[in-house]
Amino acid sequence: xxxxxxxxxxxxxxxxxxxxxxxxxxxxxxxxxxxxxxxxxxxxxxxxxxxxxxxxxxxxxxxx
Amino acid sequence: xxxxxxxxxxxxxxxxxxxxxxxxxxxxxxxxxxxxxxxxxxxxxxxxxxxxxxxxxxxxxxxx
DNA sequence: ACAATATGCAATATATAGTTTACATATTGC
DNA sequence: GCAATATGTAAACTATATATTGCATATTGT
Numbered sequence: 001x002x003x004x005x006x007x008x009x010x011x012x013x014x015x016x017x018x019x020x021x022x023x024x025x026x027x028x029x030x031x032x033x034x035x036x037x038x039x040x041x042x043x044x045x046x047x048x049x050x051x052x053x054x055x056x057x058x059x060x061x062x063x064x
Numbered sequence: 065x066x067x068x069x070x071x072x073x074x075x076x077x078x079x080x081x082x083x084x085x086x087x088x089x090x091x092x093x094x095x096x097x098x099x100x101x102x103x104x105x106x107x108x109x110x111x112x113x114x115x116x117x118x119x120x121x122x123x124x125x126x127x128x
Numbered sequence: 129a130c131a132a133t134a135t136g137c138a139a140t141a142t143a144t145a146g147t148t149t150a151c152a153t154a155t156t157g158c
Numbered sequence: 159g160c161a162a163t164a165t166g167t168a169a170a171c172t173a174t175a176t177a178t179t180g181c182a183t184a185t186t187g188t
Contacts, residue, residue, distance in 0.1 A: 016134060030176055032136070039175065042104045042145080043125055050126075057121035061107055062114075080164060094146055096166065103145065106175080 002037045005060050009053040024048040066101045069124050073117040088112040 010020055017031045024031075026045060034041050034049075041049075046061050053060070074084055081095045088095075090109060097103050098113075105113075110125050117124070 018134075027177055028135085029137090029178090033176090036136080040106045040108045042106060042175070043110050044104045045175090046107050046110075047125075047127070057126045061111075062121045063111070082164075091147060092165085093148085093167085097146090100166080106145070109146090 003035050003060070006049070006053075007035050009055050009060060013053060015053075020049065020052060023052045067099050067124070070113070070117075071099050073119055073124060077117060079117075084113065084116060087116045 017035070018028045021028045021031045024045065025048070033039050046057060050056055050060055081099070082092045085092045085095045088109065089112070098105050110121060114120055114124055
């Protein structure tokens with residue numbers, strides 16, 4: 001399913017998908033697909049995204 | 065680096081690498097390599113491991 | 129109206145996660 | 159001593175994450 005917490009955390013920092021992508025070293029499409037829930041990122045990418053956004057894994061990727 | 069928190073969480077439940085592997089649907093070698101810090105698992109696998117062990121992503125995979 | 133920015137989507141290519149098989153060692157119980 | 163269990167490691171294979179390119183639309187500022 002969609003990752004709206006990721007989209008929201010990015011919005012609060014006023015970052016575009018492209019800016020986040022560049023910050024973590026992937027392409028814009030990869031960020032877009034993670035937000036769209038269309039795939040299964042690697043742990044290291046999740047960690048890089050969280051650190052860039054000032055969040056933890058549980059904040060963004062843990063589903064209760 | 066090694067993931068000793070994973071090894072420890074598994075030990076508390078007295079599960080072998082093989083039992084954990086079967087519970088989450090991967091092979092024993094995959095669990096072994098994650099514990100050895102030799103690769104970068106997918107998010108879905110990390111979540112499955114945490115749920116099986118009664119932990120969260122931050123408990124097992126978040127590095128401060 | 130037009131340029132610039134942000135996003136969605138899709139096809140093809142490449143890197144790497146995860147499988148399979150196999151062999152090695154250590155430990156424990158009989 | 160021997161069988162069974164747990165773990166480490168490695169090569170070759172397959173599935174999939176991620177890159178690259180390209181085109182589409184919506185939005186915003188001038």
